[in-house]
Amino acid sequence: xxxxxxxxxxxxxxxxxxxxxxxxxxxxxxxxGKPESYVMTAFEAGIPMTFAGSTDPCCYVEIKxxxxxxxxxxxxxxxxxxxxxxxxxxISKKRIYIEFAEAKGYLWGxxxxxxx
Numbered sequence: 533x534x535x536x537x538x539x540x541x542x543x544x545x546x547x548x549x550x551x552x553x554x555x556x557x558x559x560x561x562x563x564x565g566k567p568e569s570y571v572m573t574a575f576e577a578g579i580p581m582t583f584a585g586s587t588d589p590c591c592y593v594e595i596k597x598x599x600x601x602x603x604x605x606x607x608x609x610x611x612x613x614x615x616x617x618x619x620x621x622x623i624s625k626k627r628i629y630i631e632f633a634e635a636k637g638y639l640w641g642x643x644x645x646x647x648x
Contacts, residue, residue: 533640533647534597536560536613537574541581542589544621549575552620556613563609564597570642583627590627591617598637598647606632 536556544552553573561568583590593613609632614625637648 533570533635533642534560534564534566535572535574535594537576537594537596538591538617539576539579539581539593540589540591540621540623541579541587542621542623543578548620549577552616555616555620559612559616560595560609563605563612566597583629588627589621589623591621591623591629593617593628593630594633595630596633596635598635598640600634601632 538556553575557568557571557573560573561571581587581590581592595609595613610630613630614628617623617628618625638646640647
């Protein structure tokens with residue numbers, strides 16, 4: 533049910549993307565206290581994007597999960613995920629947006645049913 537999806541203007545090496553996605557999956561599971569067996573990660577590279585009127589490297593991240601996020605959780609996740617993306621992909625934290633979205637269980641489907 534948790535999902536972390538990245539869209540970026542850069543085109544990193546596939547091995548780097550795979551390693552990053554595995555790290556993000558484990559971290560999202562830990563941050564939310566949910567089993568990693570439910571976490572999905574996705575990465576879209578080479579997307580034409582601007583940030584602050586510039587085409588310099590940038591990234592948009594969506595983090596979605598069933599249930600509510602606390603302010604402490606989103607602050608900690610923003611700090612960790614922005615730092616990890618900056619370290620692994622070289623995109624400045626100042627050029628990363630993260631959207632946190634809460635979903636009701638009945639609006640999230642899996643395995644032919646929903647979580648609500």
